[in-house]
Amino acid sequence: MAAGGPARVSHSVCMVSDFFYPNMGGVESHVYQLSQCLIERGHKVLVVTHAYGHRKGVRYLTNGLKVYYLPLKVMYNQSTATTLFHSLPLLRDIFVRERVTVVHAHSSFSAMAHDALFHAKTMGLRTVFTDHSLFGFADVSSVLTNKLLTVSLCDTNHIICVSYTSKENTVLRAALDPRIVSVIPNAVDPTDFTPDPSKRDDGTITIVVVSRLVYRKGIDLLSGIIPELCQKYPELHFLVGGEGPKRIILEEVRERYQLHDRVRLLGALEHQDVRNVLVQGHIFLNTSLTEAFCMAIVEAASCGLQVVSTKVGGIPEVLPENLIILCEPSVKSLCDGLEKAIAQLRSGTLPSPETVHNKVKTFYTWRNVAERTEKVYDRVANEVVLPMDERLDRLMSHCGPVTGYIFALFAVLNFLFLAFLRWMTPDSLIDVAIDATGPKGAWTKQCFGGKKGGIKEELPSS
Structure with a gap:
């Protein structure tokens, strides 16, 4: 922090997506690299995804990055099945246990990401969504996905797209106000992708x-x-x-x-x-x-x-x-x-x-992506979370006379389910997790001598 400059606000961020390691792909790499750079900048970060084979429960990756592999049923292409309700007990427990302040969901294809946004809003948490894909407007798959996106994003605090073309596409698909959509491109770690100096010309x-x-x-x-x-x-x-x-x-x-x-x-x-x-x-x-x-x-x-x-x-x-x-x-x-x-x-x-x-190597760096994402978190931290009555009005006015009323009913049922869970197990009875990352991550240093990657499970390099 610069001398005399404003103190940096620390956030407790929960990254949610069906797509994460050991599955390989652009979204998986994005979530991992962004999380590592946010940890480096002093924020607490955890990742929530579904179980992959025998990889279940809680795992710790490099720099104390905590990953919850939830036992949810995979439906298609590594995306979980959703009812909008069955994941609430698990996600609510994690959000409370980890004192989450910002829920950051990734990928339009991820059912878990949409579930997390829905539950986070019911719990009064700030929400951010990153769209990694482009969609059309005519085929049945695109129409259904775009309608789901309209419902998910109509009361989401902020949306991030990875290019200006993607922003235009997302704004049109979900009928969004462009002022709540930012463009933050992907990046690449240049140390992982270097030329081979020993390469010889063999004529091919x-x-x-x-x-x-x-x-x-x-x-x-x-x-x-x-x-x-x-x-x-x-x-x-x-x-x-x-x-x-x-x-x-x-x-x-x-x-x-x-x-x-x-x-x-x-x-x-x-x-x-x-x-x-x-x-x-x-x-x-x-x-x-x-x-x-x-x-x-x-x-x-x-x-x-x-x-x-x-x-x-x-x-x-x-x-x-x-x-x-x-x-x-x-x-x-x-x-x-x-x-x-x-x-x-x-x-x-x-x-x-x-x-x-x-x-x-000067074009895109993950540290720059993390800095810009941090500004989005700072912005949404100062925004008011919509109370339930305003959220219902937003759903009914923004999502159409049929879809809007259906999801408004779902939001009411979700709110009642949350109230029941809080009655059964009050927030005060849920154990608070020890922070392994962020400004209070002294536990990592105490247990592992402050070594980088002290808590680590081996994964494919990224």
Whole structure:
């Protein structure tokens, strides 16, 4: 704290999402890295997610980050089933036990995140939501998700989006006031994604793809690009990391065109292995059909690769024009972009990987993300939590005559259920947890000598 400056307010933050380690992905990495940097800034942070296999109960990660793996039923794609009521006893106990002041939910796809927002508002806690995805407006899935988002966010204190395109999308989908929506981009730890100085030129050109092999990631486009460019450039190889239902399409392409020695399918990758795959290539290809931010292209650029990507969603905001070749989401446009990158590589006009890395590492840092998120917490801490009558008015006026009244009824039932739980077990009888992080985290230092990562369970690097 600067001399004479205002004292920094300490927050007790509960991060809630169905998506967290040991599951791997952008949301999981975001929650973990943001939590670590907030702990570094003196806040108390805990994570609530559902159980993953045998990983249940309470676990401690690096720097005393406490994670509750709750025994809730997983319904689809690592997201829990929800009734809006069954999770209240568990979440209420955690919020009271950990003296939570801000509930920060992540991802529109996470049912637990929506549950936590709903219960936190009933308990009078401040709420923040980070949207990591882009949605359409026409298909049935998008319509239902957008309606749920409208209900969840209409009385949420503040919303964070990872790009300006994502902000515009979220504001339209949930009919929000843009003044309560902030843009805070994702980041990458540059020390985890560095070029390989020992790399030698063997005359081949390797295009790397690291992605979930699903329709949304444009794998159908990739299946058209591979045979066309492999026929044109004999020295070209493809290295594909990731798993998903579209893998069979790539296997069929490899079989049909006899490209077994030029197209390698690595399958699912652990996060700590991604860098070792990236540095084997010269060009990184992203064929996504929709993206709010796209961490993968930042990681690839940090490793010194030339990035070729579809021009969709928030991607044009992520990297400057001299570090990325943007293309339309079509086979022809992406082939043209890749040929341009190949020509630059052959002519030696691309900057060195070390030069690119040194540029990228200044663009996005988790400490900057944490500082900006902290300002959001400071803002919502000074806001008044809506009393129940105003919350019901907001739901009924904002969410439509049918949905609004249904969820207003749910809010009343949730309030009565909470009153029953408080009668059965008053807040005063719930044991207060010892703080392992934040300004009162002396317990960590006493038990472990203040060593960084003293309380730690090994996880994939992030």
